[in-house]
Amino acid sequence: MENETTHIDQFLLIHSVRNDCWREITTLADAWAANRGERAALEAAIAAGAAAEEYHAYPGARLLAALAERIAANDAGGAAMLARRISNGLLTHAYRKRLSEWDVHEELSSTEVADVLPHGTAEAGSRRPYFEVLYVNSQPAARWPALATELRKLRRPEDPFVYEPILVGSFEDAFCAAALNPDIISVVLAEGFPYRSRHDAPILRSVLDPLGEEEGPDMSALRLARSLKRIRPELDIYLLSDRQVEKIAGDPAADAVRRVFYAVEEPLEMHLAILEGVQARYETPFFDNLKKYARRPIGTFHALPIARGKSVFKSDWIRDMGEFYGLNLFLAESSATTGGLDSLLEPTGTIKRSQEMAARAFGADHVFFVTNGTSTSNKMAVQALLAPGDIAIVDRNCHKSHHYGMVLTGAQPYYVEAFPMTEYSMYGAVPLATIKRALLSLRAEGRLDRLRLLDLTNCTFDGHMYNVRRVMQECLAIKPDLIFLWDEAWSGFARFSPFLRPRTAMGAAADLEEWLRAPGSIKEYERQQAELGKNPADDALLAAHLIPDPRLVRLRVYQTNSTHKSMSAIRQGSMLLVKDVDFHTVEAQFHEAVFTHASTSPNQQLIGSLDVARRQMELEGYGLVMNALEIALKIRRAVNEHPLISKYFHILGADEMIPGIYRQSGFTDYLAPGSTWATAVKAMREDEFYLDPTRMTLVCGTAGFDGTQFKGLLANEYGIQLNKTSRNSVLLQSNINNTRSDVAHLVRVLVEICRGIEKRLADGGEGERATFAKRVKSLMTDVPDLPNFSHFHEAFRGDAGRTTPEGDMRTAFFKAYDASVCEYVPLIGAECDRRLREGPEMVSANFVIPYPPGFPIMVPGQVLTQETIDFMRKLDVKEIHGYERARGLKLVKPGVVAAKAKR
Numbered sequence: 001m002e003n004e005t006t007h008i009d010q011f012l013l014i015h016s017v018r019n020d021c022w023r024e025i026t027t028l029a030d031a032w033a034a035n036r037g038e039r040a041a042l043e044a045a046i047a048a049g050a051a052a053e054e055y056h057a058y059p060g061a062r063l064l065a066a067l068a069e070r071i072a073a074n075d076a077g078g079a080a081m082l083a084r085r086i087s088n089g090l091l092t093h094a095y096r097k098r099l100s101e102w103d104v105h106e107e108l109s110s111t112e113v114a115d116v117l118p119h120g121t122a123e124a125g126s127r128r129p130y131f132e133v134l135y136v137n138s139q140p141a142a143r144w145p146a147l148a149t150e151l152r153k154l155r156r157p158e159d160p161f162v163y164e165p166i167l168v169g170s171f172e173d174a175f176c177a178a179a180l181n182p183d184i185i186s187v188v189l190a191e192g193f194p195y196r197s198r199h200d201a202p203i204l205r206s207v208l209d210p211l212g213e214e215e216g217p218d219m220s221a222l223r224l225a226r227s228l229k230r231i232r233p234e235l236d237i238y239l240l241s242d243r244q245v246e247k248i249a250g251d252p253a254a255d256a257v258r259r260v261f262y263a264v265e266e267p268l269e270m271h272l273a274i275l276e277g278v279q280a281r282y283e284t285p286f287f288d289n290l291k292k293y294a295r296r297p298i299g300t301f302h303a304l305p306i307a308r309g310k311s312v313f314k315s316d317w318i319r320d321m322g323e324f325y326g327l328n329l330f331l332a333e334s335s336a337t338t339g340g341l342d343s344l345l346e347p348t349g350t351i352k353r354s355q356e357m358a359a360r361a362f363g364a365d366h367v368f369f370v371t372n373g374t375s376t377s378n379k380m381a382v383q384a385l386l387a388p389g390d391i392a393i394v395d396r397n398c399h400k401s402h403h404y405g406m407v408l409t410g411a412q413p414y415y416v417e418a419f420p421m422t423e424y425s426m427y428g429a430v431p432l433a434t435i436k437r438a439l440l441s442l443r444a445e446g447r448l449d450r451l452r453l454l455d456l457t458n459c460t461f462d463g464h465m466y467n468v469r470r471v472m473q474e475c476l477a478i479k480p481d482l483i484f485l486w487d488e489a490w491s492g493f494a495r496f497s498p499f500l501r502p503r504t505a506m507g508a509a510a511d512l513e514e515w516l517r518a519p520g521s522i523k524e525y526e527r528q529q530a531e532l533g534k535n536p537a538d539d540a541l542l543a544a545h546l547i548p549d550p551r552l553v554r555l556r557v558y559q560t561n562s563t564h565k566s567m568s569a570i571r572q573g574s575m576l577l578v579k580d581v582d583f584h585t586v587e588a589q590f591h592e593a594v595f596t597h598a599s600t601s602p603n604q605q606l607i608g609s610l611d612v613a614r615r616q617m618e619l620e621g622y623g624l625v626m627n628a629l630e631i632a633l634k635i636r637r638a639v640n641e642h643p644l645i646s647k648y649f650h651i652l653g654a655d656e657m658i659p660g661i662y663r664q665s666g667f668t669d670y671l672a673p674g675s676t677w678a679t680a681v682k683a684m685r686e687d688e689f690y691l692d693p694t695r696m697t698l699v700c701g702t703a704g705f706d707g708t709q710f711k712g713l714l715a716n717e718y719g720i721q722l723n724k725t726s727r728n729s730v731l732l733q734s735n736i737n738n739t740r741s742d743v744a745h746l747v748r749v750l751v752e753i754c755r756g757i758e759k760r761l762a763d764g765g766e767g768e769r770a771t772f773a774k775r776v777k778s779l780m781t782d783v784p785d786l787p788n789f790s791h792f793h794e795a796f797r798g799d800a801g802r803t804t805p806e807g808d809m810r811t812a813f814f815k816a817y818d819a820s821v822c823e824y825v826p827l828i829g830a831e832c833d834r835r836l837r838e839g840p841e842m843v844s845a846n847f848v849i850p851y852p853p854g855f856p857i858m859v860p861g862q863v864l865t866q867e868t869i870d871f872m873r874k875l876d877v878k879e880i881h882g883y884e885r886a887r888g889l890k891l892v893k894p895g896v897v898a899a900k901a902k903r
C-alpha cells in the first residue's frame with residue numbers, strides 16, 4: 001500500500017482503500033483458516049495497512065492487538081472471525097452505534113452482518129452523532145491505551161454526541177491523521193510533541209511534503225494548529241499547555257485555537273468544551289426554530305392556506321399531496337415573519353444568525369441566503385455593485401443571469417472570450433492575458449476609473465478552475481480597487497477540500513489577505529517595480545506575474561453559489577458570499593438588491609435547508625468532498641482503462657480540457673503515468689487553469705451518439721440522469737451523494753451499450769460499419785467553429801472608448817420593446833446572406849441563447865457576422881432561447897440604428 005499511496009488517486013482514495021484492505025485481510029484470514037493460504041500473507045497485509053490504522057479510532061489498538069494475538073497463537077479460525085467483524089464494522093459503521101463492537105470478546109452473530117441499513121438495530125440512545133477527537137501528545141505510546149480509557153470515562157448519558165479519542169505523538173502524525181480521517185472534527189494539542197513520527201512511513205512524507213509542511217524552526221503546537229486549520233478550517237482546536245497560558249492565548253497565532261487550557265485543569269472541562277464546540281457547528285438557528293414552530297399549536301389568519309395542512313388533509317381531493325410530502329412540510333409553512341421565524345428581507349433573528357454561521361463556514365464576512373437560485377444571487381450582486389455607465393469585464397460565456405444583470409443596471413459589459421474547445425463545442429475559461437489586456441486597454445483609453453467589476457465563472461460548467469489568487473493579484477496590480485465577482489454556482493463544495501479551496505474565491509481571498517499583511521509583501525512589490533522600471537510597456541506587464549502594491553489594495557471579493565447544486569440544499573437554495581473591506585460603502589445597495597429581487601414570500605423550507613447544508617458541510621463536508629473526488633477518480637479510471645468501454649468512450653483528461661500553455665507545471669492528468677499527489681498539488685498551486693476532477697466530460701461521439709441522444713439513452717433506458725451535453729459529449733459529475741455502487745452501475749451500463757454497438761457492427765456487415773464510421777466522423781470532426789463575440793453596433797456603444805469594446809446593452813434591449821423598430825430576417829435564406837455581404841449590418845435586438853451550450857450567441861446591440869450566422873445554422877439543438885424559428889432573427893431596423901448612430 002505504501003508505494004501506491006503516492007499516486008494521486010490512491011491518496012484521495014485512502015478511505016475506500018482502507019475498506020478494501022480489510023476485505024483483503026478477511027479473505028486472507030479465511031484462506032489461512034481453511035488451510036488454503038499462508039499466515040505470512042495475512043501478516044503482510046496487516047502490516048501494510050498498519051500506518052493508516054493509527055489515524056482511525058476503529059478498530060483501534062485493542063482489537064488490532066487481539067487479532068495479532070490470535071494469529072501468533074495460530075488460532076486461524078478466531079483470527080478470521082475477528083477480521084471479518086472488523087471489516088464489516090468499517091463498512092456498516094456499526095461501531096458508531098454499538099459500544100459492544102469495540103469489545104474484543106464480543107463475537108459476531110451471523111444476523112448482525114446484515115446490519116448495513118442506516119437505521120440498523122441501534123441501542124437505545126445510540127443515535128447520537130459520532131465523531132473522533134485527535135489528541136496530539138508527548139506521552140510514551142505505551143501510555144496511550146490507558147489515556148484513552150480515562151478519556152472514555154468522561155462520557156455522560158446526557159452528552160448530545162459521542163466521540164472516540166485517537167492518540168498520536170508527533171506533528172507529522174497529527175497532520176496525516178487530520179488529512180486522512182474525516183471523522184476527526186476536534187483536535188487537542190498538548191504541547192511538547194516532536195515533529196517526526198515514530199514511524200518511518202513514506203506515506204507521511206508523500207502527504208506532507210507537497211503541502212509544504214516541512215520541518216522548520218517553529219514546530220510548536222501553535223504552528224501545528226495553523227497548519228491543521230489550513231487544511232481543515234472547520235476543525236476545533238484546543239491547546240493544552242503547562243507554560244504561561246495567558247501569554248499563549250494573547251499570541252496572534254492563537255487565532256487558530258478555540259480555547260487554551262492549562263494542562264492540569266479538570267479533563268471534564270475539556271470534554272465539555274469539545275462537545276460545546278461541536279454543538280456550535282451542529283446548531284442551525286433557523287431550522288431549529290422552524291422545527292419548534294411546527295410543534296406549536298398555531299391558528300393562522302394569514303394568507304397561506306396550506307400552512308398547518310388543514311386545507312390539504314381535510315380534502316378528499318388533494319389529500320395525496322399531504323401524504324406524499326408529509327405533515328411536517330405543512331406545519332413548517334408560514335407566511336408570517338413574526339413568532340420568531342424572522343424575515344429574509346430584513347433578518348434580525350434566527351436567519352441573521354444562520355447567515356453569520358454560514359459566513360464562518362464559508363470563510364466570508366457576510367452571507368446572504370437567496371431562495372431563487374444563483375440566477376438571483378448574480379443579479380443581486382451585479383445590481384448592487386454596478387451603476388449605469390460603470391464598466392464590467394465579463395466572460396461572454398457566463399450564465400445568462402450576469403448578462404441580464406448588466407441590462408438591469410445599465411452597466412457596460414466589456415466582453416472577454418474564454419479559450420475555445422472547438423472539437424467538443426464548448427468553451428474553457430478566460431485566459432489571464434486576455435483579462436490583463438482588457439484592463440490595460442481601458443487604462444490606455446483613460447477609462448480605468450469607470451471599470452468596477454471583473455465577473456467570471458469558477459469553475460466553469462465543464463470544470464475549469466481559475467488560478468483565482470493569481471487573477472486577483474495581477475488585476476489588483478493594475479487596478480487596486482477592482483471588485484471581483486466569482487460565480488461558483490457549481491463549486492460551493494470546493495471550500496471543504498484543501499485540494500480545491502485555494503482555487504475558490506474565498507480560499508484565494510484569504511490567502512491574498514494573508515499575503516497583504518505579510519512583512520515581505522511591500523518589498524516584493526518594490527522589487528518588481530524596480531525590475532519593470534518607469535512606465536513599463538504593456539508587453540512587459542503582460543509577461544510579468546504582476547504584484548500589487550499592498551498599501552493600495554482594497555480586497556473586494558464576492559462569490560455566489562448554488563448551494564443546491566453541490567450541497568444538501570433544496571433546489572434554488574443559493575448563497576451570496578461577501579469578503580469586501582469596503583462593504584460598508586455598498587451595504588445599502590445590497591439591501592436594495594435584496595428588496596428588488598427577493599420574493600416577499602420566501603420559502604421557509606429553502607431557508608431551513610441552507611442552514612442545514614451549512615451544518616453538514618462543517619461537520620462532515622471534508623469527508624463528503626473527499627468521497628466525491630474519490631468517486632470521480634474511480635470513474636475516470638474505470639472508463640478510460642476498461643478494454644471494451646475505452647474503445648468507444650473516453651473521459652477527457654486535464655491535458656485534453658486545458659491547452660498546454662495553461663498547464664505551466666507540466667501536469668497532464670490524474671491518470672497519467674507518473675502523476676502523483678505531489679504533481680497534482682503543484683498543478684493546483686501553479687497552473688493557470690486546473691481541472692476539477694469531479695466534472696467529467698465523457699466523449700460519446702466516438703460511440704456514434706450525439707450528446708443529447710446519449711443523455712436521452714442513459715435517462716430512458718438506464719435511469720442515469722445528467723444535465724449537460726455538447727455535440728459529442730455529455731458531462732458526468734460526482735457529488736457528495738455518490739457511492740461506489742453508482743460507479744459500478746455506470747460501468748455496467750457503458751459495458752452493455754458497448755456490447756450493443758459491437759454486436760450491431762458485427763451483425764450489420766460493411767454497410768453498418770461504414771454508416772457508423774461516417775456518423776462518428778461527422779460528430780467528431782465536422783464541428784462548427786465557435787463564434788467570438790463580434791462587437792456592439794456603433795449605435796449601442798454608448799460612450800465607449802475608441803478601441804475598447806464595451807457596449808450599452810440596455811438601450812438595445814429596450815429598443816426591442818417597440819415592435820415598430822424591429823424586423824425579422826430568416827436565418828436561412830438569401831436575405832440574410834445578402835445583408836451579410838452588402839449590408840446594412842444586422843443588429844440583434846435580443847439575447848439568443850442556445851441550450852447547449854448555454855451562452856449568448858447574440859446579445860442586444862451586437863452586430864451579426866458570418867461566424868455568428870454559420871454557427872447558428874449548424875446548431876442542431878431544439879432549445880434556443882430568444883430565437884423563433886418561424887420568424888427568424890429579431891433585429892433592430894437599419895434605419896433606427898443609423899439614426900441613432902448619427903446622433
Ligand SMILES: *Cc1c(COP(=O)(O)O)cnc(C)c1O
Nearest residue numbers: 372373374375399457487489562
Ligand atoms: C446554474 C448556474 C447559475 C444559476 O443558478 P441557479 O441556482 O440555477 O439559479 C448561475 N451560474 C452558473 C455558472 C450556473 O451553472
